Amino acid sequence: MFSKNQASYIRSLHQKKYRQQHSSFLVEGAKSVQEVLQSDFAIELVVATEVFYKENANLTDRQRTPVEIVSAADLTRIGTLDSNNAALAVVKTKENCPLVANPGEIALILDDVRDPGNLGTILRIADWYGVRKILCSDTTADVYNPKVISASKGSFTRVQWWYGDVAGFLREAAGVPGGKMPVYGAFLGGADAHTLPFAPGGYLVMGNESNGIGPEVAPFVTQRVTIPRYGDAESLNVGIATAVLLDNWRRNT
Amino acid sequence: MFSKNQASYIRSLHQKKYRQQHSSFLVEGAKSVQEVLQSDFAIELVVATEVFYKENANLTDRQRTPVEIVSAADLTRIGTLDSNNAALAVVKTKENCPLVANPGEIALILDDVRDPGNLGTILRIADWYGVRKILCSDTTADVYNPKVISASKGSFTRVQWWYGDVAGFLREAAGVPGGKMPVYGAFLGGADAHTLPFAPGGYLVMGNESNGIGPEVAPFVTQRVTIPRYGDAESLNVGIATAVLLDNWRRNT
Numbered sequence: 001m002f003s004k005n006q007a008s009y010i011r012s013l014h015q016k017k018y019r020q021q022h023s024s025f026l027v028e029g030a031k032s033v034q035e036v037l038q039s040d041f042a043i044e045l046v047v048a049t050e051v052f053y054k055e056n057a058n059l060t061d062r063q064r065t066p067v068e069i070v071s072a073a074d075l076t077r078i079g080t081l082d083s084n085n086a087a088l089a090v091v092k093t094k095e096n097c098p099l100v101a102n103p104g105e106i107a108l109i110l111d112d113v114r115d116p117g118n119l120g121t122i123l124r125i126a127d128w129y130g131v132r133k134i135l136c137s138d139t140t141a142d143v144y145n146p147k148v149i150s151a152s153k154g155s156f157t158r159v160q161w162w163y164g165d166v167a168g169f170l171r172e173a174a175g176v177p178g179g180k181m182p183v184y185g186a187f188l189g190g191a192d193a194h195t196l197p198f199a200p201g202g203y204l205v206m207g208n209e210s211n212g213i214g215p216e217v218a219p220f221v222t223q224r225v226t227i228p229r230y231g232d233a234e235s236l237n238v239g240i241a242t243a244v245l246l247d248n249w250r251r252n253t
Numbered sequence: 254m255f256s257k258n259q260a261s262y263i264r265s266l267h268q269k270k271y272r273q274q275h276s277s278f279l280v281e282g283a284k285s286v287q288e289v290l291q292s293d294f295a296i297e298l299v300v301a302t303e304v305f306y307k308e309n310a311n312l313t314d315r316q317r318t319p320v321e322i323v324s325a326a327d328l329t330r331i332g333t334l335d336s337n338n339a340a341l342a343v344v345k346t347k348e349n350c351p352l353v354a355n356p357g358e359i360a361l362i363l364d365d366v367r368d369p370g371n372l373g374t375i376l377r378i379a380d381w382y383g384v385r386k387i388l389c390s391d392t393t394a395d396v397y398n399p400k401v402i403s404a405s406k407g408s409f410t411r412v413q414w415w416y417g418d419v420a421g422f423l424r425e426a427a428g429v430p431g432g433k434m435p436v437y438g439a440f441l442g443g444a445d446a447h448t449l450p451f452a453p454g455g456y457l458v459m460g461n462e463s464n465g466i467g468p469e470v471a472p473f474v475t476q477r478v479t480i481p482r483y484g485d486a487e488s489l490n491v492g493i494a495t496a497v498l499l500d501n502w503r504r505n506t
Contacts, residue, residue, distance in 0.1 A: 061340035121490060130483035134419045155486050194504045230503055233408050236496065237374060244500045250483055251447045 120151020373404020
């Protein structure tokens with residue numbers, strides 16, 4: 001029996017403060033819940049409509065996941081989506097483990113990317129381009145924000161992230177003997193992404209929506225790179241720019 | 254003196270029905286209003302805070318644009334933005350004139366792109382890549398929707414659009430003697446965008462967010478094209494895919 005306490009616990013997870021306190025976050029909608037049930041995330045609880053439960057019992061039963069059956073109206077009421085007639089999962093957050101790009105591997109660094117929709121889109125793009133590691137400044141949007149999870153379209157299950165002092169990370173990474181990896185950074189006025197010979201692996205730094213890469217991180221960028229412009233728009237959205245740069249990197253290596 | 258009637262007229266323009274009835278739409282925020290004042294759009298009225306008016310009087314005075322001075326709170330109340338302490342313009346829509354790509358020119362065709370945020374982003378991307386003509390199916394989001402205008406970041410002043418039967422357009426365009434232009438279409442399982450030799454000009458068709466290019470338009474696509482995938486995401490957002498394909502097209506011609 002789904003209780004008022006469970007409902008208010010789930011609603012509390014709309015807020016970062018309670019996600020951190022409980023080390024739990026929400027995954028909403030049929031496809032995302034199906035994907036998280038097949039991932040290595042630990043599932044605390046699934047709240048589902050009867051239809052969704054019957055069609056997906058193989059996924060919840062295999063993991064012995066506790067399931068509560070509710071109406072679509074109740075599901076919508078406790079979640080963040082405009083409507084949800086399928087399911088919602090309460091999932092345990094992962095530990096914040098350090099990430100380093102291996103030789104020949106591409107990793108992303110996000111310096112103060114604030115918009116949850118942009119971060120979710122970037123997870124999906126990283127997943128498309130086979131980028132598995134994303135290092136985020138502490139000021140970057142919370143990856144466990146329901147808007148990020150939703151915009152990532154399930155890609156949050158296939159990408160790892162770390163939050164911390166990215167300038168400090170780059171300072172240490174740059175100083176490791178034999179461990180120097182190129183650090184590309186998206187700037188206006190950098191090298192032409194169409195002709196730049198990208199290294200096989202390294203880091204790509206993307207900056208804040210309004211201000212780009214900040215002054216603490218900029219000194220560690222070893223190669224500034226720019227998407228050539230053929231028209232008059234002042235800039236491209238950070239998600240768009242991430243996709244175009246990764247596309248240029250992948251085709252050139 | 255700003256009247257209640259003016260306020261309710263402006264609020265009515267949040268809805269497509271009234272935008273069509275009055276042939277007017279809203280442009281909101283400092284930068285977008287500045288850009289539209291410098292464009293060839295006819296401006297009906299500017300509603301601005303005193304600070305914005307004083308800083309931009311050269312723009313409004315030059316065009317003898319009627320200006321109403323209001324508080325930021327009133328401005329926010331009549332508009333669609335979460336907050337607006339600068340200005341809002343009521344602007345006349347343009348006539349729906351036919352558009353054709355000239356030889357060597359790239360034009361976009363949008364087949365049922367429904368999300369206003371995606372359409373606004375696509376205007377900005379088109380503007381970045383120097384694409385000036387966008388042909389939209391009647392089912393595509395309304396370009397005069399305030400969310401489209403806002404997401405385009407001023408690029409709506411530099412791009413032209415036409416709404417109509419895009420399958421019919423392609424049928425006629427394909428039949429014009431000597432007027433045959435290649436029609437590229439974004440499909441999964443098409444030619445590799447990294448190696449395809451793009452023609453100097455032609456059309457790029459982008460489809461619906463969930464279903465891609467529809468069965469009425471698909472037969473007129475002369476070359477299916479796909480962005481190579483290096484990871485596991487099922488798809489890319491239509492705005493992202495438009496940017497990556499235009500980037501590949503521009504770099505190859």
